[in-house]
Amino acid sequence: MILKVKNLHKIYKNGMHALKGLNIEVQKGEFLVIIGLSGSGKSTLLRCINRLIEPTAGTVEFMGKDITHVKGEELRKVKAQIGMIFQHFNLINRHSVLKNVISGKLGQLKTLNSILGNFTDDIYEEAYRNLEIVGIKEKAKERADTLSGGEQQRVAIARSLMQNPKLLLADEPVASLDPATSNSVMKFFEKVNKEFGTTVICNLHFLSLVRKYATRVIALKSGEIIYEGEPSEIDEKWFKTIYGEEAEEVEIR
Amino acid sequence: MTNKTDNNQSPIDIIRQNQRLEERVNFIKAIFLDIFFVFYSILLLQRAIYYKFILDLRDIPFSWEGIIILFVISVFIGASWTFTKTSLSCKLFGIAKDNKVTKWSVEISGWFLFNITFIAGWIITKLSIVDLFSSEGIKGAERLFGALFKPEFGIFDDALFAMIETIYIALLATLISIPITLFISFFTARNLMKGNKTTFIIYYVLRLILNFVRSIEPLIWAIIFSVWVGIGPFAGMIALLVHTIASNAKLYSEAIESIEQGPVEAISATGANKIQVVWYAVVPQIILPFLSFTIYRWDINVRMATIIGLVGGGGIGTMLMQYQGLAMWHEVGLIVLMIAIVVWVMDYISAKIREAIY
Numbered sequence: 001m002i003l004k005v006k007n008l009h010k011i012y013k014n015g016m017h018a019l020k021g022l023n024i025e026v027q028k029g030e031f032l033v034i035i036g037l038s039g040s041g042k043s044t045l046l047r048c049i050n051r052l053i054e055p056t057a058g059t060v061e062f063m064g065k066d067i068t069h070v071k072g073e074e075l076r077k078v079k080a081q082i083g084m085i086f087q088h089f090n091l092i093n094r095h096s097v098l099k100n101v102i103s104g105k106l107g108q109l110k111t112l113n114s115i116l117g118n119f120t121d122d123i124y125e126e127a128y129r130n131l132e133i134v135g136i137k138e139k140a141k142e143r144a145d146t147l148s149g150g151e152q153q154r155v156a157i158a159r160s161l162m163q164n165p166k167l168l169l170a171d172e173p174v175a176s177l178d179p180a181t182s183n184s185v186m187k188f189f190e191k192v193n194k195e196f197g198t199t200v201i202c203n204l205h206f207l208s209l210v211r212k213y214a215t216r217v218i219a220l221k222s223g224e225i226i227y228e229g230e231p232s233e234i235d236e237k238w239f240k241t242i243y244g245e246e247a248e249e250v251e252i253r
Numbered sequence: 254m255t256n257k258t259d260n261n262q263s264p265i266d267i268i269r270q271n272q273r274l275e276e277r278v279n280f281i282k283a284i285f286l287d288i289f290f291v292f293y294s295i296l297l298l299q300r301a302i303y304y305k306f307i308l309d310l311r312d313i314p315f316s317w318e319g320i321i322i323l324f325v326i327s328v329f330i331g332a333s334w335t336f337t338k339t340s341l342s343c344k345l346f347g348i349a350k351d352n353k354v355t356k357w358s359v360e361i362s363g364w365f366l367f368n369i370t371f372i373a374g375w376i377i378t379k380l381s382i383v384d385l386f387s388s389e390g391i392k393g394a395e396r397l398f399g400a401l402f403k404p405e406f407g408i409f410d411d412a413l414f415a416m417i418e419t420i421y422i423a424l425l426a427t428l429i430s431i432p433i434t435l436f437i438s439f440f441t442a443r444n445l446m447k448g449n450k451t452t453f454i455i456y457y458v459l460r461l462i463l464n465f466v467r468s469i470e471p472l473i474w475a476i477i478f479s480v481w482v483g484i485g486p487f488a489g490m491i492a493l494l495v496h497t498i499a500s501n502a503k504l505y506s507e508a509i510e511s512i513e514q515g516p517v518e519a520i521s522a523t524g525a526n527k528i529q530v531v532w533y534a535v536v537p538q539i540i541l542p543f544l545s546f547t548i549y550r551w552d553i554n555v556r557m558a559t560i561i562g563l564v565g566g567g568g569i570g571t572m573l574m575q576y577q578g579l580a581m582w583h584e585v586g587l588i589v590l591m592i593a594i595v596v597w598v599m600d601y602i603s604a605k606i607r608e609a610i611y
Contacts, residue, residue, distance in 0.1 A: 015268045052518055056264060080524030090515035094537045103533050107524025114525075115532050156519070163523055 001064070002028045002167055002199050003049065008058035010044050010223075018044040020223040021058065026167075031193050032201045033210050033231070036220035037243060042203040045220070046169045049201070050082045051075060063166065080107030083160030083198075085170040089152040093145035097136070097155050100144050101127040104162030130158040134188055150181035157188050168192060170202040174209070182206070186213050207234065279346040280335070286342035288331030290362070294369060295323050301373035334358075341366075400582030404590050412572060412591055419568030420595070422486050422561075423554035426493035431547060434498050437463070438505030439531065445509065448527075466499035471557050475566040489566025493554050501550055508542040509535060545607045552603040559592050 003026040010019040018041045026032055034042050048055040051067065059068045067078050083104075091100045105123055106114055113119070131137045134154035139147060144155060153173060160168060170189065174182035190213055193200045204210050210217060211231045219227035219234075219242045227238055240247065304313045334340040339358045343349035349359075384390065439445060441463060446456035474492035482488050516534040525533065562570015569592060576584040 009264050011264050011267055013271075015271060017264055017268065020264070050522055052522060056267070076524040076526060078524070079522055082522070084519065084522040086515060086519060088515050090513075090519035092516050092520075092533060092537050094540075095533075103520060103525075104523050106520065106529045106533065109529075111526060111528050114529055159519075159523070 002026055002062070003201075004061040005045075005049070006059045006061070008045070008048060008060065009056045010041070010048055010053070011056045018223050019048065019055070022220075022223075022225060024218065024225070026199060026201065028199055029193070029197050030199055031190070031213055031215045032199075032218065033214035033216070034201065034203050034218050034220060035205070035207070035210060035242060039222075040220040041223040042220055043171050046084070046171050046201065046203065050079055050084060050169060052084075076107055080163055081166045083163050083165030083168040085153070085156050085160060085168070085173045087172040087175045089149070089156045091144040091152055091155055091159075093143070095144055096140065097131070097142055097144055097147065098124075098127055098140040100155055101131060101140075101158045101162060104159035107163065126162060127158070130161040131155075133161065133191070134158045148181075149177050150185055153177065153185050154188060157185075157192070161192065165198055168198050168200045170200065172203045172205065175205060179206075182209065189213065207231075207239070210234075276348060279348050283340065283342035283346050283348060284332055284335045286345070287335045287340045288328050290341060290366065291331040291334065292324055292327035294366060295327055296320075297369050297373045299323065301376050302369065305376050306372075397582055401586035401589060403583055404587035405581075405583035406587060408584050408587060412569065412588055415562075415569040415572045416591055416595060418486055419558045419562065419570065420555055422490045422493065422566070422568055423551060423558045426490050426497055426554050426558075427547060427551040430494055430497040430501060430550075434501045434505055435543070437498070437502045438509060441502055441506040442509035443506075444512075444514075445527075445531065445535070463499045463502050466495060467503065469496075471496040471561055472564060475561040475564050479565040484565035484567075486567030489558060489561045489568060489570075492561055492566060493557060496557075497550055497554060501546055504546045505539070505543055508539045508546070512538040541610060544610055548603045548606050552599045555599045556596055559596075 003024070005022055005024040008019050008022040008024075009017075011017050022041075022045065034045065036042050044053065047053045049060055049062075051060075051070075055068060059066055061067065062078060062082070067075075070078060092103065095103075102119055102123060105119075105126075109119075128137060128140065131140055134157050136147075136151055136154055136158075139151065144152065147155065156173075168189070173189070174185050177185060186209055189200055189202065192198050202214075204214075211234075214231045217227065217229060217231045217234065218225055219238075221242060227234070227242060234242075300313060304310050331340075335343060337354075338348065338350045339352075339355040340349070341359050341362045344355060344359045349355045437459065440452075440455055441459050443456065446452040471492050474495050475489055478492045479485075479488040482491065512535060516538070517530060520530045520534040558566070558568055559570040559573070562568045562572070563574045565571060569588060573585060573588045573592075576588065
């Protein structure tokens with residue numbers, strides 16, 4: 001088991017109770033998709049797992065170790081093993097694609113070397129290799145903000161691959177991309193999952209993508225798990241429960 | 254942060270507890286503000302409006318006892334006003350009762366405060382339409398303007414030299430300020446320093462010092478330094494430097510505070526340490542604003558350097574002061590003309606540069 005979340009609570013300062021005692025177990029090599037409306041706690045869950053925000057109560061175990069309260073150097077080591085992809089890519093716009101990809105390695109580099117830009121040839125090679133995996137090696141020298149949305153997200157994937165992550169968290173990675181690009185970006189997640197055996201936890205909105213890529217689905221509604229199972233088992237009735245009576249499924253191809 | 258990991262306490266309790274605490278804090282704040290409002294109104298009513306306007310006294314009677322009595326009265330009135338939960342401050346802090354009385358109380362007291370402030374301001378500044386349009390005054394102004402518009406070019410060489418001195422005072426103050434400000438600004442950015450107690454104390458103390466330094470005008474700094482290092486361009490330069498550091502550190506750190514959090518999140522998620530996060534996610538986002546602020550500050554410093562010259566900071570300002578003291582208005586006219594041209598040119602250049610780098 002790679003990840004075990006026990007009775008996880010998150011209460012924000014404004015009193016918003018975002019997570020209400022979640023229990024989740026994730027096996028190695030899974031492609032777990034989390035669905036639910038905006039504000040249901042999906043992003044909060046992912047950020048509590050890699051401690052970008054602090055959970056209020058409960059525990060998170062990563063590779064058999066309780067990481068809920070680790071600090072400093074130890075926390076950075078944990079973070080270095082967990083890759084994260086964001087909805088808005090979060091690249092450094094003014095840096096080149098290559099430099100963005102290399103920044104994924106920061107957790108494993110000496111501070112002074114990383115600031116002076118002293119990277120070994122191995123790191124450059126690894127960066128080019130990862131750019132090749134996501135198919136944009138030829139754009140390595142370009143500024144990150146000149147790339148299209150889909151390409152930027154692929155750079156972000158390459159960046160997190162630099163960490164050699166055991167676990168890859170993706171927070172609505174295709175929510176700001178068009179349907180065709182969404183699918184091609186999702187294919188790279190599938191590739192990472194199948195070829196490197198990296199466990200993926202991904203927040204998604206489109207059920208057609210969920211059915212295509214997920215090995216297991218968890219649905220959240222106002223901070224609680226209301227569904228857990230195979231993607232194929234989500235029928236009309238479950239859909240209405242998860243997204244509300246008004247909702248209708250939008251097909252994307 | 255509600256970092257309580259106490260498992261015995263249910264999350265609902267934590268929420269309620271936080272709410273209750275916040276309400277109590279707001280109530281205390283409201284009491285203080287209400288007392289201030291009442292004290293302020295009574296004081297203005299008594300001193301500016303009653304003594305000065307109605308009784309038209311030349312010397313206003315002053316005694317600390319009187320002030321203290323007024324203060325005690327306002328403490329009682331203010332506090333009891335807050336306890337009814339219908340006061341202006343209760344409304345401001347969102348703890349007021351939602352009824353007609355509150356609405357009336359807030360509207361009336363708001364209008365009252367605004368009006369007495371305006372009237373007191375009128376009386377205190379001795380606003381007088383008669384003085385502004387007296388024929389004698391207008392004649393004097395005409396004479397002066399006439400001289401200013403016929404500048405005396407005999408002193409052009411001297412004025413040019415003084416002008417160059419002023420521009421260099423401003424330039425050097427700006428250049429030296431850059432590395433110092435850069436260093437300080439990271440420690441005065443809230444989003445970088447709020448992490449733990451030690452850094453937050455550093456942040457707070459630094460901010461306090463900078464606020465203090467900034468609140469003293471460059472003019473005052475120039476007076477201080479002209480005593481310290483002697484009258485002349487060096488005093489002016491160092492006065493500008495001190496003020497530039499304090500004001501730009503605020504602008505810089507605000508630029509740091511308003512960066513996009515996304516890249517910061519992404520870089521920290523890779524396990525990078527604090528210094529790496531700042532270098533990779535913060536610095537690329539702030540380089541342009543920093544450059545822009547600095548160039549703008551150079552422009553401001555040229556204008557300020559002339560003013561600083563008035564109190565012995567060297568350059569064109571000192572020269573202006575000398576001719577003004579001798580009432581040689583044609584010479585003053587030339588100097589004013591030169592200052593205007595230089596300021597206009599600097600303004601134009603700095604705007605163009607700032608446009609170009611964005």
